[in-house]
Amino acid sequence: MADTGNTEPEIEALLVDRYLESILLARERGFGLAGHDPSLDPELRAASDWLTAGLVRVHPSFRFEERLARRLADAAAAMRLPVAAGGETSSPPPVIARAAAGELDPARDMNDEADLFGHRARPLLIGGALTSAAVSLAGAAFVAWRLSRPVHPMVRAIRAAHERAGHQGGLA
């Protein structure tokens, strides 16, 4: 046998893959489980057969299926309406609109920690901008108020006394 550079686990993984393919093919053709493959570890073969029989497909309720079908039909109609007369009054759900506008790619590669809809990043960004703007506005308002407010006569007298004392001290 030619040396393909595969390690033992890789070869076993290939054998498992081939066996699973044969199981799926046999099922597709209505033959039940595939024939025995003597080159495959019996424990792996038995586990494969066991999962093939035990992991069944789950079906949603008919009520859910029809409800979602109606929702998709409504969304599809809303997607068509903007090009038709009077379509301005209807719009597809926000998530569809965002996907259609290219704002999000729902099939992109992302790890389990990433947020498909960008919910985590967006509020922080908006919140930061709002906070920053609010601080800036408050600061500007405070400075304007300080500059424009009338000065009390007592404050003017105290400032004048401080200035005089400073001049005298500087001359001495």
Added chain:
Amino acid sequence: MARPVFRKVKAEEAGPNDRRHERRLVHLDRDRPLVEAALRDPAAFDALYRKYLAQVYSYAYYELGSHHDAEDAAERTFLLALGALDRFEERALPHDGDGASTFRVWLFRIARNVVANIRRGQRRHPVAPIEAAAGVADRTDVEDDVSARHEASAAWAAVARLPVERRRALVLRFVEEMSTAEIAGVLGRSEGAVRVLIHRGLRAVARDLGGRRW
């Protein structure tokens, strides 16, 4: 299981930098007519929805362990797919392997992301795979068969104990009956990596079952 459909590609269909100047065979998505119909008229998306609802729902159910969450995931997946359908690309390159460019792979990539999103939201709530397994068993065609129900519960419990990527690979392989190339497309991994995931997952399940059956 998805099987590739082939067609011949004429030289003029290849791009200017394409070195393939001769007629060749490429994999074609079996869903192409349905996708094209849905692109012409979004109402025709219903056919794709009916075809894949049970698969997407099933995948979400095995991932999330609750019918309510699975419904939520299925709904978001199909709404997103409808909205982004015009961005679906059938990348039929030979090295993608059989079926790697199919609409089903694209749809399951969306489902995978949606499930991850829901999982993030429910991280503080414990998942109960045993209850989920009981629910799975209740929906088999042999509802009265206690033995089959027990086997289904035990199978799901064994798979639920696996690390997340191995579990996903096994669910896509055994429940959704995807080829290795398709699973690689869904998980964003190479076919070799998927084979190793499945092999290690099966090995762990075999060990788990060792005391029970052999």
